[in-house]
Amino acid sequence: MFDPSVWTMLGQGLLESIYMTLVSTALAYLFGLPLGIALVITDKDGIHPKETFNWILGLIINLLRSVPFLILLIMVIPVTRAIVGTIIGTNATIVPLVIAAAPFIARLVESSLKEVDKGVIEAAQSMGASSMQIITRVLLPEARPSLIVGGAIAVTTILSYSALAGFVAGGGLGDIAIRYGYHRYQTDVMLITVVMLVVIVQVLQEMGTRLARLGDKRK
Amino acid sequence: MSDNPIIRIENLGKIFPGPDGEFYALEDINLDIRRGEIFGIIGMSGAGKSTLVRCINFLERPTEGTVYFDGQDLSVLTKKELYKVRQSMGMIFQQFNLLMQRTVLSNVCFPLEIAGIDKKKAVERAKELLALVDLTDKTYAYPSQLSGGQRQRVAIARALATNPKVLLCDEATSALDPATTRGVLMLLKDINKRLGITIVVITHEMRVIEEICNRVAIIDKSRIAEVGSVEEIFTRPRTAAAKRLVFPEEHSIEILPGRRCCRIVFDGSSSFEPIIAGMVLDFRQVVNILFADTKNIDGKAFGQIVIQLPDNELIADRMIEYLRGKNLTVEEVDGYV
Numbered sequence A: 001m002f003d004p005s006v007w008t009m010l011g012q013g014l015l016e017s018i019y020m021t022l023v024s025t026a027l028a029y030l031f032g033l034p035l036g037i038a039l040v041i042t043d044k045d046g047i048h049p050k051e052t053f054n055w056i057l058g059l060i061i062n063l064l065r066s067v068p069f070l071i072l073l074i075m076v077i078p079v080t081r082a083i084v085g086t087i088i089g090t091n092a093t094i095v096p097l098v099i100a101a102a103p104f105i106a107r108l109v110e111s112s113l114k115e116v117d118k119g120v121i122e123a124a125q126s127m128g129a130s131s132m133q134i135i136t137r138v139l140l141p142e143a144r145p146s147l148i149v150g151g152a153i154a155v156t157t158i159l160s161y162s163a164l165a166g167f168v169a170g171g172g173l174g175d176i177a178i179r180y181g182y183h184r185y186q187t188d189v190m191l192i193t194v195v196m197l198v199v200i201v202q203v204l205q206e207m208g209t210r211l212a213r214l215g216d217k218r219k
Numbered sequence B: 001m002s003d004n005p006i007i008r009i010e011n012l013g014k015i016f017p018g019p020d021g022e023f024y025a026l027e028d029i030n031l032d033i034r035r036g037e038i039f040g041i042i043g044m045s046g047a048g049k050s051t052l053v054r055c056i057n058f059l060e061r062p063t064e065g066t067v068y069f070d071g072q073d074l075s076v077l078t079k080k081e082l083y084k085v086r087q088s089m090g091m092i093f094q095q096f097n098l099l100m101q102r103t104v105l106s107n108v109c110f111p112l113e114i115a116g117i118d119k120k121k122a123v124e125r126a127k128e129l130l131a132l133v134d135l136t137d138k139t140y141a142y143p144s145q146l147s148g149g150q151r152q153r154v155a156i157a158r159a160l161a162t163n164p165k166v167l168l169c170d171e172a173t174s175a176l177d178p179a180t181t182r183g184v185l186m187l188l189k190d191i192n193k194r195l196g197i198t199i200v201v202i203t204h205e206m207r208v209i210e211e212i213c214n215r216v217a218i219i220d221k222s223r224i225a226e227v228g229s230v231e232e233i234f235t236r237p238r239t240a241a242a243k244r245l246v247f248p249e250e251h252s253i254e255i256l257p258g259r260r261c262c263r264i265v266f267d268g269s270s271s272f273e274p275i276i277a278g279m280v281l282d283f284r285q286v287v288n289i290l291f292a293d294t295k296n297i298d299g300k301a302f303g304q305i306v307i308q309l310p311d312n313e314l315i316a317d318r319m320i321e322y323l324r325g326k327n328l329t330v331e332e333v334d335g336y337v
Ligand SMILES: Nc1ncnc2c1ncn2[C@@H]1O[C@H](COP(=O)(O)OP(=O)(O)OP(=O)(O)O)[C@@H](O)[C@H]1O
Pocket: B016, B017, B023, B025, B043, B044, B045, B046, B047, B048, B049, B050, B051, B052, B204
């Protein structure tokens, strides 16, 4: 159907998309996970209530989340240039992806951790567990299934953001879709990229759901 | 021994800030819990029982007064020291509060992990405890696969893992059916006897107290209304709060006009035998039983019976004498007639 070079390009785009998504997800969790934990423990019902801190943190997270991703992409260009040295290509796209996804992940983690029964936390406290021990041995392990489900949501969302990043020449399948489908009117290439994206989303989502169910001992 | 209680609660108060001003959840609580006893704390819902038990291990910091655990004032401890002290106070809960993503074995190991005990030793100890609570066959099961009673036994094993001196039980049987409740109570009694652990039992059910406690405190509207041995409180409740708990049915008695009534109090000095029936046979006169609430504790009778005496004054007088002769406290009451 296509020139082999188109297939090579699509394959390359696929790999780039996967690379951006995975690296961005990992980096976004590096920031989002601690932020989510901080939101939960400093909540007024948390193990270390700090209402003002909690309020400010919540505000910053909401502000970041309310900026549309396309605008964020452009806004963080100076930051990207400072960190990566360029504003084009997959590595450059990772910067806005991480900035956009971290607050989103913080909220996902927050909602997962809040599902942990308060009684279990109280039981751990009654045994003399420190706050750190409660986080690492109670909150995170007890919320594991929900965190995995959240992880699947995060990774698929980041994948679709990474496709959007094609607008600013960020590499990956989105980049190809824009160049061929929009600038050159080659809709067939664009369609293929869409199909590929749909398949990756399906696979990731299914993996996440299964992993969560497999590891859940509640039923 | 009583001058060195395991837990001493001194002038303890707890204020919660509420929407309409401060709310005293606990006020002026003074209690000594003796080494090795099973101490009950009973009260109606909202009386402050859970708050009190949470103050004992400082999960809730009292706003007034303090708690001494084994002679140590808990209010002066640093966080780390408090963590350490909590390891000598096990706690179990109404909702069991097990870690749902861990096996039974791993749940029992949990407090040992917290205490920094070597994994191999922890597993060994956990297995001992599972044998103690008779759950060896569930070692590798998950809590969701267990019944309520089994879950509570896991919770008990877990609470005992660090060899605590005290076991705090907050409504530990309230989510269980009567038969399972009995099983758990017997286990607690057995643990108290075998390991000599002091047990503090919080409940709103009198039968839990009568089943296992040596002494009991009645908490009513944030205050201690009465403290005493279970026998004392059962036979001669002094306060209205205590009477409500001991004789909850008394209010519903139909009042009959006309004749003399008397209340017979069983304080454990007579054996559990049919005294009234014996008297009826001896006198060949019937009496009307208006109210009876007696309990057989270790073969001794506790509680009270209110009877309506026969019309004949002489026989009525002689019946009272007869009962007093049986070592019972008898008082004439007007309330019923
Ligand atoms: N963290 C809190 N903040 C404000 N009020 C509280 C708090 N904890 C408890 N209270 C109030 O203190 C009172 C006593 O509560 P507590 O839980 O000790 O009662 P309880 O005797 O255990 O009742 P129950 O039998 O229903 O468990 C209640 O009126 C409750 O609303």
